[in-house]
Amino acid sequence: MKKISVVIPMYYEEEVANECYNRMKKNLNELSQYDYEIIFVNDGSKDKTLEILQDIAKQDKKVKIVSFSRNFGHQAAVTAGLKYITGDCGIIIDADMQDPPEVIKDMIKLWEEGNEVIYAKRKKREGETAFKLFTATMFYKVLNGLSEVEIPKDTGDFRLADRKVIDVINSLPEHNKFLRGLFSWVGFKQVPFEYERKERFAGETKYPLKKMLKLATDGIIGFSTKPLKIIGGIGFISVVISVLILIYALLNCIFSWDLIAKGWTSIMFSMTFLIGIQLISIWLVAEYISRIYDEAKGRPQYIIDKTINIE
């Protein structure tokens, strides 16, 4: 009997935990020819999430819990969950039922047809703000413009992957894993699966702007070195411009045009502009270096406080 593993990260999800479990269970039970396990990863929630999950795990041994010592973030939670998968395929899904578990059976069908990664693509996104939609579009534009691998637009982490692919992901040594990029980077036979992204069942998004920005920089910096090269391009252009300005100034002296009056503005402008570009460049380099530093320290991406129903 083949086994399906489901990984669900949870951060302050007491309002959705029960609904999530019930709906997940119902859909997995309908796939009666498969065995399954549900791995909940509690990402350091301090509300009742863990309590609720523990109650569920007491009655249902197919439910496993990995609980972090603090909040390490969604990517870390999913990464941890993937490590504990014992099934033949793994499904990553959000707790808030924005990704409907009802579509899992169709994803399984695609998997049985020989596809190794089935990534869910959002055909429609309900209940999301115009700001979120706009920033998401911009993010994928920038990311795909810069990065060497194509990261499909409108896909999150909701996907089904064959055990073979998950083993490869688990074997990658990097700490700051940007999963949707890595899943695309590893290759294998991949197909999109279109679905309608629903509204959150309850509660609020656990992805405020700050976390979104971190995810975006991790994605871009983890998958491209082009930003570093762009700095060179900007520097080159500004040198060319400054030479042109110099020529202009010399001509000014020779033909005694009225330069003095314009002097202050041009100096102030070029100074602040160039300092700005320099600082931005240094920040960009620092982003890379800080990630190299993180990797060099070799600290784990997360710390597990306890596990339940896992030997």
Ligand code: UDP
């Ligand atoms: N999540 C997490 N750790 C975090 C933030 C979010 O494990 O630090 C989980 C959250 O519980 C949910 C999933 O990641 O299961 C996606 O979060 P959310 O639905 O809030 O994001 P959105 O759908 O608004 O992008």
Ligand code: MG
């Ligand atoms: Mg959500």
